[in-house]
Amino acid sequence: MVDVTLIGTAGAVPLPERALSSCVVTLNGRSVLFDCGEGTQTAARKHDVNLMRTDVIALTHYHGDHIFGIPGLLQSMNLAERKRPVYIVGPVRAGGTIFQELAPVLTLAGNLDFEIRPLAMPAEGIVLSELFPEWPSLARLDCFPTDHRVTSCGYVFSLGRRGRFLVDKALEAGAPKVLWHVLQEGSAVTFKDADGNARSLRPEEVLGPDRKGIKIVFSGDTRFCGSLCDASKDADLLMCDSTYGSDDQEETAYEYCHMTFSQAGRTARLSGAKRLWLTHFSQRMNAPEEFLDNALAEFPGAECGFDGKTVSLDF
Ligand SMILES: [Zn+2]
Numbered sequence: 001m002v003d004v005t006l007i008g009t010a011g012a013v014p015l016p017e018r019a020l021s022s023c024v025v026t027l028n029g030r031s032v033l034f035d036c037g038e039g040t041q042t043a044a045r046k047h048d049v050n051l052m053r054t055d056v057i058a059l060t061h062y063h064g065d066h067i068f069g070i071p072g073l074l075q076s077m078n079l080a081e082r083k084r085p086v087y088i089v090g091p092v093r094a095g096g097t098i099f100q101e102l103a104p105v106l107t108l109a110g111n112l113d114f115e116i117r118p119l120a121m122p123a124e125g126i127v128l129s130e131l132f133p134e135w136p137s138l139a140r141l142d143c144f145p146t147d148h149r150v151t152s153c154g155y156v157f158s159l160g161r162r163g164r165f166l167v168d169k170a171l172e173a174g175a176p177k178v179l180w181h182v183l184q185e186g187s188a189v190t191f192k193d194a195d196g197n198a199r200s201l202r203p204e205e206v207l208g209p210d211r212k213g214i215k216i217v218f219s220g221d222t223r224f225c226g227s228l229c230d231a232s233k234d235a236d237l238l239m240c241d242s243t244y245g246s247d248d249q250e251e252t253a254y255e256y257c258h259m260t261f262s263q264a265g266r267t268a269r270l271s272g273a274k275r276l277w278l279t280h281f282s283q284r285m286n287a288p289e290e291f292l293d294n295a296l297a298e299f300p301g302a303e304c305g306f307d308g309k310t311v312s313l314d315f
């Protein structure tokens, strides 16, 4: 089960009931936090989300409304006597380094009793179990380029699902039942067959084709763009920049490198996403629901995000 909660849904300026951009994805009690705008901690508390078990903070870009919550969160983790490292990943501009990007945030956080591990988001993505062994081996974090005013990316969090265990193949190969779960979890096994000969078996010999897993997409700030549509292909949930409600604001959205409700809906439709949550609302939009029809006209599954909106996704 993967739990997703939008923590903050405001763009640029926070409102009393809308904190700045942040979203948390939790699996088996460990979390990846996407962006951490001002007010993230307060909003998380308000909506009963525990951020102390965050292993990775994934930043879409370094605008203040997406990062000003980080120093406070790191200090709270320190006060909670955290010892486990925290990875902070994000995009890096050509010739730059992740250390340069994160310097202001890390300076403000001050001395911490746990390690911060800044990591330029690798193009090949991250297998989360390679950072922390508690994560399932098929949990991944991938990024894709977005079209914002600064170097930026969006993220795909995915949990793969192996194929069915083929009992007849396992029996045929003579694999002892005690080793079946090892094969099911994707590792090879060695054992002695009936004649006492050493035999090894690879998981692909006893598993059917991979099954559909869970895919969650967080756009960050972006214009309507092809790479977001491609990355969102068949996503179970797309959380999408929806800064502007009205179709009349399409030019403004282009100018400021954001999206309208219609464009978010179009992205979900073109990509075949199952659910669409609109987020990152302009402070001028008091009631995003008033514009929801614009997204619904493109994608019938569109929903307005709000701070604390949550869903549990299962295979
Ligand atoms: Zn923003």
Ligand SMILES: [Zn+2]
Residues within 6 Å of the ligand: 061, 063, 148, 221
């Ligand atoms: Zn921005």
